[in-house]
Amino acid sequence: MNRVVRAFAKRLFGMLIVLLIVATLVFIIVRVTPGDPAAVMLGSDATPADIAQLRERLGLNAPLIVQYGQFMLGLLKGDLGHSIFLNQSVGQALLARAEPTFFLTLFSILIASAIALPVGILSAVKRGTIFDQIVVTLTMVAASVPSFWLGLILIQVFAVQLGWFPASGYGGPATPFVDRLGHLVLPAVALGVVNSALITRFTRAAMLDVLGDDYVRTARAKGANERRVVLKHAFRNALVPIITVIGLSIAMLVAGAVVTETVFGLPGVGNLVVSAVLRRDYPVIQGTLLVVAAIYVLINFIVDMLYVVADPRVRL
Amino acid sequence: MKKSALTTSTIALIAGLAGTALADPGEGILTVATIGEPPTLDAMQTPTDIVLTIDQHIFETLFTYDAAWRSVPLLAADMPEISEDGLTYRIPLREGVKFHDGSDFDSADVVASLERWMKINSKGKEVAEIVESLTADGDNVVVFKLISRYAPLLATISQAAIILPSEKIGDELTEFVGTGPYLLKERKPDQYTQLVRFEDYKSPKGEVSNYAGKREAIAKEIHFVPVPDANTRVEGLISGQFDFADSLPVSAYERVEASDNAKPVIFENSGWASMNMNMQEGPLTNKQLRQAVQLALDPNDMMLAAFGDERFFSVDGSIFPEGYIWHTEEGVARYDEADPEGAAKMLSDAGYDGTPIRLLTSRQYEFHYKIGEVAKAYLEAAGFKVDLQVVDWATLTERRADPGKWDIFITHSNFPGDPTTINTINDNYPGWYVSDQKAQAVGTYMEATSDEDKIAAWAGIQTAIYDDAPLFKVGNFNGVSGVANTVSGYEPTYWPHFWNVTPTE
Numbered sequence: 001m002n003r004v005v006r007a008f009a010k011r012l013f014g015m016l017i018v019l020l021i022v023a024t025l026v027f028i029i030v031r032v033t034p035g036d037p038a039a040v041m042l043g044s045d046a047t048p049a050d051i052a053q054l055r056e057r058l059g060l061n062a063p064l065i066v067q068y069g070q071f072m073l074g075l076l077k078g079d080l081g082h083s084i085f086l087n088q089s090v091g092q093a094l095l096a097r098a099e100p101t102f103f104l105t106l107f108s109i110l111i112a113s114a115i116a117l118p119v120g121i122l123s124a125v126k127r128g129t130i131f132d133q134i135v136v137t138l139t140m141v142a143a144s145v146p147s148f149w150l151g152l153i154l155i156q157v158f159a160v161q162l163g164w165f166p167a168s169g170y171g172g173p174a175t176p177f178v179d180r181l182g183h184l185v186l187p188a189v190a191l192g193v194v195n196s197a198l199i200t201r202f203t204r205a206a207m208l209d210v211l212g213d214d215y216v217r218t219a220r221a222k223g224a225n226e227r228r229v230v231l232k233h234a235f236r237n238a239l240v241p242i243i244t245v246i247g248l249s250i251a252m253l254v255a256g257a258v259v260t261e262t263v264f265g266l267p268g269v270g271n272l273v274v275s276a277v278l279r280r281d282y283p284v285i286q287g288t289l290l291v292v293a294a295i296y297v298l299i300n301f302i303v304d305m306l307y308v309v310a311d312p313r314v315r316l
Numbered sequence: 317m318k319k320s321a322l323t324t325s326t327i328a329l330i331a332g333l334a335g336t337a338l339a340d341p342g343e344g345i346l347t348v349a350t351i352g353e354p355p356t357l358d359a360m361q362t363p364t365d366i367v368l369t370i371d372q373h374i375f376e377t378l379f380t381y382d383a384a385w386r387s388v389p390l391l392a393a394d395m396p397e398i399s400e401d402g403l404t405y406r407i408p409l410r411e412g413v414k415f416h417d418g419s420d421f422d423s424a425d426v427v428a429s430l431e432r433w434m435k436i437n438s439k440g441k442e443v444a445e446i447v448e449s450l451t452a453d454g455d456n457v458v459v460f461k462l463i464s465r466y467a468p469l470l471a472t473i474s475q476a477a478i479i480l481p482s483e484k485i486g487d488e489l490t491e492f493v494g495t496g497p498y499l500l501k502e503r504k505p506d507q508y509t510q511l512v513r514f515e516d517y518k519s520p521k522g523e524v525s526n527y528a529g530k531r532e533a534i535a536k537e538i539h540f541v542p543v544p545d546a547n548t549r550v551e552g553l554i555s556g557q558f559d560f561a562d563s564l565p566v567s568a569y570e571r572v573e574a575s576d577n578a579k580p581v582i583f584e585n586s587g588w589a590s591m592n593m594n595m596q597e598g599p600l601t602n603k604q605l606r607q608a609v610q611l612a613l614d615p616n617d618m619m620l621a622a623f624g625d626e627r628f629f630s631v632d633g634s635i636f637p638e639g640y641i642w643h644t645e646e647g648v649a650r651y652d653e654a655d656p657e658g659a660a661k662m663l664s665d666a667g668y669d670g671t672p673i674r675l676l677t678s679r680q681y682e683f684h685y686k687i688g689e690v691a692k693a694y695l696e697a698a699g700f701k702v703d704l705q706v707v708d709w710a711t712l713t714e715r716r717a718d719p720g721k722w723d724i725f726i727t728h729s730n731f732p733g734d735p736t737t738i739n740t741i742n743d744n745y746p747g748w749y750v751s752d753q754k755a756q757a758v759g760t761y762m763e764a765t766s767d768e769d770k771i772a773a774w775a776g777i778q779t780a781i782y783d784d785a786p787l788f789k790v791g792n793f794n795g796v797s798g799v800a801n802t803v804s805g806y807e808p809t810y811w812p813h814f815w816n817v818t819p820t821e
Contacts, residue, residue: 035710039717041355041362042438047744048717050438085355086505096504152547159555167552172347172539173502173510265543265552267506275353275506275544278680280710 011304015297022293023075026286027068036060037084037280058084060282071286080290081283083276090287093272100170101268104184104191104261105253111192112199113246119196120203120242124211125230135200142197148259151190155264158186168265187264191257195249202245206238213237239310247303251296344819346535346803348812349549349561353506353542358489360437363476365730369562369811370540372527373511374416375478375494378407378426379470382528384641385733386767387470390520390528391421391479391495393456396470402765405460405469406453414516415481416499417491423452428482430458430473436487439472439737467764467773471734497533497815509540524807524816531815534805538814553578553798559819561798562812566628572798579801582627583808585637586795589622589687589728591675591788592740596748597719599673604666606785607650609724611662612698614654618690619791622683631791635738635778641771642735647779651789659698672703676716676725680709684726687790691726716746728793730810735774736761740787749786756780 038054039046055061062070074081080090088096123135159167171180210216211234219233220226258270265271269288276284350369356362359371379387389395393408413421427450434444448461460469484491492500497519498511513533522529541558543549550568553561554575564572564580572580593600593609600606619629630637633648673695677688685706692702705722707715715721725746732738736758739745757780761773781787799806805817 033711034714035708036714036717037710039713040710047438047742048746049744050441051717087356088505093505097506152551155548155551155555159557160551163555166557167555168349168543168545168548168557169541169552170507172345172508172541173537263545263548265541265545265548267504271506278708278710279355 011301015294015301018297019290019294023072023286023290024068026289027071030280030282030285031064031067033280035280037282040279041085075290080287083284084281085276085279086281086284090283093284094269094288094291097267097269097272100180100184100266101254101257101261101270103181104188104257104266104268105250107181107184107188108191108195108253108257109246109250111188112195112249115192115196116199116203117242120200121207121230121235123200123204124207125226127208135204139197139200142193143201145194146259147190147194147257148263150193151187151260151263154186154190168263170265170267183264183266187257187260187266191253191260195253199242199245199249203238203242206241207234210234210237236310240307243303243306243310247299247306251299254292254295254299342534342536342818344535345537345539346559346814346817346819347539347541347557348814349543349552349558350540351542351546351549351563352544354509356489357492357500357503357509359476359478360433360440361489363437363439365811368476369813370509370511371478371494372496372811372813373498373538373815374492374496374500375480376496377474377477377479378409379474380527381471381474381733382525384639385526385731386641387474387733388522388525388528390474391426396460398765402465402763403448403462405462407458407460409456409458410518410520411456413495413518415495416493416514417481417484418516419481419483421479421481421495422455423458424455425479425482426458427452428485429479430477432480432485433473433477437476439475440477442742443469443472465763465765467762467770468734468736471732472737474733497531498538501537506542508542511538511540512536526809527811527813533815534818535814550798553800556800559800559803560806560812560814564796564798566624566796568798569625569627569796577801578798581797581799581806581808583795583797583810585630585639585731585792586810587728587730588635588637588792589619589683589726589790590740591687591691591724591726591790592716592745592747593786593788594719594723594747595750595784595786598723599668599671600723602666602668603785604662605668608659608662608666608668608698609695609700610650610785610788611653612656612659612694612700613691613788613790614694615652615789615791617654617694618687619793621690622686622790623793627794628796629791629793633782633789635781635789636731636735637792640731641767642774644771644775644778646775647782649782650785651782654694656694656697656699663699668699670701672701673723674703674705674721676705676707676712676722678709678712678726679706681728683793684728688726691724719746719748735777740781741777747786749784751780751784751786753780754784 038051038058042050042054082089083093086093119135123132126132155167158164165186166183170183216229216234219229258274261268261270262274273288350366352366354367354370357371359367376391378392380390382388391410393410397406409423415421430450433440446463446466448463451459453459481493484493497514497517499514501512502510513536517533519531524530543552546565549561550564552558554577556577569580572578593606595601615631619631623629631652633651634643634645636642675688675692677684679685688704692704695702712725716725729739740747740749743750757776760776761770764770764773802820803817
């Protein structure tokens with residue numbers, strides 16, 4: 001037990017170090033990037049004097065080390081800072097955008113897994129057949145398709161031509177929760193299909209690795225039916241790389257559905273980052289990237305935990 | 317919910333017959349796709365186009381612009397009485413106007429609002445320098461006393477000088493309460509800004525002309541939805557999700573026109589593109605080189621590359637386009653010459669030493685980038701060495717503030733209500749256009765009190781601008797937006813507005 005606690009504490013310490021490095025790097029990168037939030041905020045009519053005045057008010061003229069100290073002190077208190085543009089704290093801004101990003105990630109990964117797992121398993125089982133060759137070709141094509149392009153095609157067909165789903169946004173003031181989720185169907189399909197390609201290929205490769213192993217042959221020799229051999233013996237043992245790629249896909253979706261959110265006008269975390277970068281809203285960029293990094297690290301941690309569940313031979 | 321076409325037509329007919337009487341308010345909702353999220357709703361602090369577009373429904377100013385961009389009364393009851401020396405403006409205010417919080421609008425609100433405007437707004441600060449006092453004379457009159465004559469006063473207070481309830485005024489606005497036809501109900505950044513009809517709205521009277529005249533809040537609600545991707549705005553409009561989509565790419569014009577759900581709308585002369593030159597540092601401090609830049613360039617090619625089709629732009633040397641009282645050919649020189657050979661001779665005469673011209677442009681506005689590409693070709697044909705620097709807009713705005721970092725930057729502007737509010741004329745605007753003949757011409761303008769005198773004085777300023785060559789005017793461009801076929805009564809304006817607009821099923 002002590003060993004597990006020690007391993008857990010060690011991993012937690014590692015996560016904190018990673019986040020500290022991320023926070024510092026993000027702070028530096030944001031500050032060395034050209035562009036002034038005060039100039040963006042005031043528009044093209046602003047005179048240098050106006051900009052200087054606003055910079056002073058926003059605390060942007062303070063020495064960088066002082067700004068860094070304030071940022072880190074705020075983090076220790078759980079305060080990610082206050083948005084220059086949104087008139088709300090970074091925490092509030094993130095919370096307001098968590099819902100679409102969370103459900104978009106969830107639906108995308110469900111769609112991707114629902115396609116990838118059966119297709120990948122079947123493709124491995126039917127290795128070398130026409131079905132397998134079609135799957136290999138299609139996954140290569142799907143992996144090459146940018147999700148935003150697929151998104152535009154889906155908008156064209158299902159929003160413009162058929163009118164089944166809204167083209168963009170996340171609903172208006174009186175839109176019920178279920179209808180809001182309806183806005184996520186097209187972007188979730190776009191992301192799900194693209195992500196399914198990678199997961200399918202990993203599933204197929206992992207299954208091929210184990211299907212040739214001795215214990216699978218033994219199971220078959222003992223007369224176990226093929227379904228049981230594939231799903232219980234082979235799939236269970238192929239799970240570690242599959243969990244890894246699904247975990248990575250989730251992490252990338254949380255952090256990286258930026259273009260898809262922009263194309264579909266979804267007010268999610270990706271959209272928040274893009275607009276914050278364009279406006280040079282330093283606190284939002286810093287806070288959001290830090291939270292995304294934390295989620296990324298956390299998902300990796302959970303994936304590591306799942307290895308133990310999937311394969312008892314794995315030790316922390 | 318939207319109401320039937322029959323009901324709408326009836327309402328429109330009754331409203332038309334009744335003259336200034338308000339139409340029967342409807343239950344329709346207008347969903348407007350905008351180019352992005354406004355950074356704030358405080359137009360005094362940040363008078364950008366997206367802020368002003370939304371704000372004009374919530375807040376009102378003392379004066380606004382009619383179709384010729386003259387300032388006419390909005391919250392003012394009439395045009396001001398101006399003293400003979402041109403130093404005192406006595407402005408009567410409309411009575412019976414209420415703010416969204418139910419309080420009455422009066423002169424104390426105007427004084428408090430304009431004082432805040434003069435404190436924090438860039439144009440307001442310029443006005444503050446020539447204002448001796450701003451006082452209330454009773455509940456329904458305010459009096460400006462000026463230190464010196466200031467011809468653009470009315471035009472300047474017609475834009476971002478929004479009137480707020482005095483008790484809500486602070487350095488930071490926390491409540492957005494105005495007198496406009498719509499009140500702010502909810503704002504979810506990056507999702508929507510929800511405005512609802514202000515039932516106690518008191519409309520100004522008169523024929524509708526640009527932003528002036530009768531205002532009726534026919535739609536029950538307006539939802540401004542930020543949709544930064546232009547193609548998504550197009551698809552959302554065509555699919556029927558939006559009633560209006562702002563700033564569409566010109567390439568989408570035919571597609572919208574061919575759709576069953578919407579039609580494209582062109583707003584002529586929505587703005588002008590310019591190349592501003594650095595008069596403080598670098599090779600272009602030499603006037604002859606700036607004039608060589610003007611001579612070398614071909615505005616037709618530049619605008620065609622930028623906008624693709626002559627329906628969407630016009631090439632005109634007058635800084636203001638036709639239709640404006642400020643339109644004049646006076647002083648126009650070295651425009652539309654496209655003469656790289658002539659420019660090469662000027663370079664030689666000026667002793668150009670081959671120092672690269674740093675041309676700053678941005679892809680955030682794709683037409684800026686295309687203009688930059690064509691300009692580079694023409695300038696190189698004339699013998700300039702050109703270093704085209706493509707950066708994002710935030711970087712450009714920072715870099716152009718430093719005279720050591722650029723020689724030309726590309727930008728665009730709208731046509732303001734008063735010509736002296738053109739940015740370039742300001743001594744402190746990047747480019748730092750300081751010249752005796754400009755100062756003299758602007759001085760003459762400031763002394764003018766009648767439109768005729770102002771128009772004559774503006775011709776003098778334009779002449780100085782062309783001679784001093786602080787910028788190259790590229791051309792005028794038209795704005796393209798789209799409106800759903802189910803919507804009636806929409807009239808295109810620079811900042812699209814949706815009072816007097818009827819949404820139907």
